[in-house]
Amino acid sequence: MAPVVRFAPSPTGYLHIGNARTALFNALFARARGGTVVLRLDDTDTARSRPEFAAAIAQDLDWLGIAPDRAVRQSDRVALYDAAAERLKAAGRLYPAYETPEELERRRRRQLGRGQPPVYDRAALRLTAEERAALEAEGRRPHWRFRLDPGVVAWTDLVRGECRVEAESLSDPVLVRADGSYLYTLPSVVDDAEMGITHVIRGEDHVTNTAVQIQILSALGAPVPAFAHHNLITTASGEGLSKRLGHLSLRGLREAGYEPLAVAALATLTGSAEAVRPVTDLGELAGLLDLAHVSRAPAKFDTHDLDQLNARLVHAMPYDAAAGRLAELGVPREAGEAFWMAVRANLTRVAQAGPWWGVVQGPVTPVIADAAFAARAAALLPPEPWDASTWKAWSEAVKAETGLKGKALFLPLRLALTGLDHGPDLAGLLPLIGRARSLRRLAGESA
Ligand code: GLU
Numbered sequence: 001m002a003p004v005v006r007f008a009p010s011p012t013g014y015l016h017i018g019n020a021r022t023a024l025f026n027a028l029f030a031r032a033r034g035g036t037v038v039l040r041l042d043d044t045d046t047a048r049s050r051p052e053f054a055a056a057i058a059q060d061l062d063w064l065g066i067a068p069d070r071a072v073r074q075s076d077r078v079a080l081y082d083a084a085a086e087r088l089k090a091a092g093r094l095y096p097a098y099e100t101p102e103e104l105e106r107r108r109r110r111q112l113g114r115g116q117p118p119v120y121d122r123a124a125l126r127l128t129a130e131e132r133a134a135l136e137a138e139g140r141r142p143h144w145r146f147r148l149d150p151g152v153v154a155w156t157d158l159v160r161g162e163c164r165v166e167a168e169s170l171s172d173p174v175l176v177r178a179d180g181s182y183l184y185t186l187p188s189v190v191d192d193a194e195m196g197i198t199h200v201i202r203g204e205d206h207v208t209n210t211a212v213q214i215q216i217l218s219a220l221g222a223p224v225p226a227f228a229h230h231n232l233i234t235t236a237s238g239e240g241l242s243k244r245l246g247h248l249s250l251r252g253l254r255e256a257g258y259e260p261l262a263v264a265a266l267a268t269l270t271g272s273a274e275a276v277r278p279v280t281d282l283g284e285l286a287g288l289l290d291l292a293h294v295s296r297a298p299a300k301f302d303t304h305d306l307d308q309l310n311a312r313l314v315h316a317m318p319y320d321a322a323a324g325r326l327a328e329l330g331v332p333r334e335a336g337e338a339f340w341m342a343v344r345a346n347l348t349r350v351a352q353a354g355p356w357w358g359v360v361q362g363p364v365t366p367v368i369a370d371a372a373f374a375a376r377a378a379a380l381l382p383p384e385p386w387d388a389s390t391w392k393a394w395s396e397a398v399k400a401e402t403g404l405k406g407k408a409l410f411l412p413l414r415l416a417l418t419g420l421d422h423g424p425d426l427a428g429l430l431p432l433i434g435r436a437r438s439l440r441r442l443a444g445e446s447a
Contacts, residue, residue, distance in 0.1 A: 003035035005060075007068070008188065010042040011053035013243030015250045017301055018203070018233040020267040025201045027066045028268065028286040038195055039068035043075045043184045046355065060250040064260050065282050072195075074187050081182050084190045084220055088146065093219045094175060098135045105147045109234030120145070120171035133444055146185075146216060153211040158228035159289040160204070165211035173212050189213045193222035201291070204229040228291050231271050235405035236302045240349030248301060257349035262310040263286075270435055271299020278312045279415045302412035308317035311348040328353040335432055342428025359418050360432045365442040376401060376418050384435045391427040416442050 005026040006177075009019055030037045039061065043049035054073070061068065074081075088094035099107075108118040121372050125147065127135075136142075148167040157163045175186040192200060192213075207229050217224050233248075234240055241247040261279060268285055269276045273293035279285045319337040322344070326336050329351065343356045358364075368374045380397045382390060395413065399405050415421060417438060418429070430438065440447035 001198065003030050003033050004038065004196050004402065005030045005035060005199050005201060006038040006040045006192070006195065006197050007066075008040040008042050008191075008202075010045060010048070010243075011050060011057060012045065012048040012250075013053060014056055014252075016241045016243055017248045017250065017253070017263065017267050018241040018245065019252065020060075020064060020250055020263065021230065021233055021299070022063060022202055023066055024264055024268045024285070025291070026199075026226070027068075028282065028289045029228075029291070030284065032286040032289070035198075036069045038197070039071040040191060040195075041071075041073040041075075042184055042188065043073050044078075044184065044187055046075070046181070046218065048396070049075075055367045056251065060254075063250065063254055064075075064264055069163075072075055072191070074191065077187070077191065078182075079227065080190050080194060081187045084186060085144070085182075088175075088186075088216075088219060089144075091219060093147050094144050095125055095147055095172075096132065097145050097174075098127075098132075098140045098142050099124065107115055117169060118171075119169065122147075122172065141178040143174050143178045145172040146175050146212070146219075148212065148215055150260060153214050155214060155224070156211065156238070158199070158201075158226060159230050159294045160207075160296065163210075163227075163229075165208065167211065167215065170208065170212065175216075185209060185212060186216065189216045189222070191227060193217060193220060197225050199226045199228065201230065203232050204430045205232060218409070230291070230294050231299050233267070233270065233297060233301045234306050236300055238298070238300065245259075252374070253306070257405065258306060258310050259313050259349040259350075262306060262313050266301070266306050266309055270301060270305070271295045276305060276309060278309055278424040307348050314347050314350060315345050317344060317350070322353075325350050326353060326357075329357060331357045335360075338428070339432055342432065343424045346424045356424060356429075359420065359423065360429060362437055362441075364417075364419040364441060365446050366417070366444055367419055367421075368442075368444050369412060369415075370443065373402065373404075373412060374442045377413060377416075378439055381435055381438055381442075386431040386435065388427050388431065391430045394430070414443075 007023045007026045009015060027037050033270055041054055041057070043054070058137055085094060107121065111118045124145065148170060150167055152164050152166055154162065154164045173185055176182055210227050210229070232240065235247065250263065264282060265279050265285060266276055268289055272295060274288050279288070313410055318342045322340050323336055327333065327342060331339055331353070339357065339360065343353050345355055377398045380394060380401060395409065399409055400412070411421060414426060415425065417426065417433060437447045
């Protein structure tokens with residue numbers, strides 16, 4: 001059966017590289033198996049969810065190359081959650097509780113003080129009908145807790161292998177707030193069941209939720225999907241990423257000029273048994289994703305790795321893939337391909353081509369230490385038309401005339417022609433600079 005997966009971000013901030021890892025794991029897993037990807041916006045937290053973040057999520061996924069087959073929002077589906085909550089209440093699995101956050105906190109401290117685990121003591125479950133009525137008469141509105149069954153919840157995780165959680169180690173989770181709004185837990189389960197999700201692939205911060213959600217699924221008589229909890233990406237210093245704080249956002253990486261395929265390859269392959277390497281497309285990346293080979297240790301994200309990966313992609317990038325962006329940088333079409341082939345080996349990001357076009361086009365302030373040498377070199381410039389062989393022919397002529405070779409020959413020519421002591425191979429740049437500009441630069445003129 002073809003898998004149905006979902007990527008379920010809350011629209012409370014911009015997606016970061018860790019969210020991209022989850023999105024890619026889902027999309028690539030489905031892609032390799034002819035499956036379906038649902039984008040589900042977990043927007044039940046109305047205070048923090050914002051439409052502009054929802055729009056940004058769609059754009060960021062599109063940039064990464066992920067096209068969901070279906071998109072839904074939880075805020076449109078509340079009737080389904082209401083129906084499920086009613087069923088759980090009728091089955092005695094969802095019970096009202098009246099404690100205030102302060103009361104719960106006091107109890108928690110007391111438990112910790114006695115060396116007990118801070119598990120909810122189910123006091124609300126022991127309330128009589130009269131006590132409940134009295135609390136309601138005081139104006140208290142209940143929140144609703146799911147009554148966990150005792151025992152071990154076990155599943156075979158596609159990343160972590162055999163997982164076991166003792167239900168007694170958990171508090172009965174609150175599913176419905178006092179204002180009637182839902183926490184994430186129940187809507188997620190209801191949607192997974194209603195949409196026929198076959199594989200829930202998400203970060204390992206959800207392992208405990210999974211134990212609870214398996215019990216809720218069973219209570220609702222719904223099938224239990226397969227689960228995969230992948231390791232989380234941290235910053236190079238080991239800090240967790242936060243959507244709220246805008247850590248390593250996809251937007252920021254895009255604006256910094258990284259290639260989506262470099263970001264995708266790093267987000268997918270880091271912290272796995274596969275070497276981080278450039279890929280030609282997401283199909284190739286899908287072939288490299290093996291959930292069983294994802295490490296248990298956190299995956300450290302290092303910008304240096306991204307730079308390297310990006311540079312490798314740029315060095316091999318065909319002109320067609322760069323043409324649009326070169327045009328935006330002001331490189332004219334006629335020169336585009338020759339220029340790209342001349343400079344790409346020197347770039348980490350495509351946008352860095354812009355300054356090199358500035359060097360070709362000028363004005364450049366030549367650096368000339370020995371004007372006589374520059375004049376002799378200028379006299380030897382061959383007539384146009386120029387091509388990729390011109391540099392070799394000219395520099396050999398200058399070498400024969402001056403007896404200079406190696407760096408002593410090339411560096412003064414480069415400094416005169418570009419004003420810089422480093423840069424792309426002059427064989428590629430020289431025909432683009434052209435004879436007229438070369439003559440002026442060798443004469444020390446800004447051109
Ligand atoms: N909205 C949840 C999150 O962003 C989804 C978790 C899940 O995939 O079930 O963490």
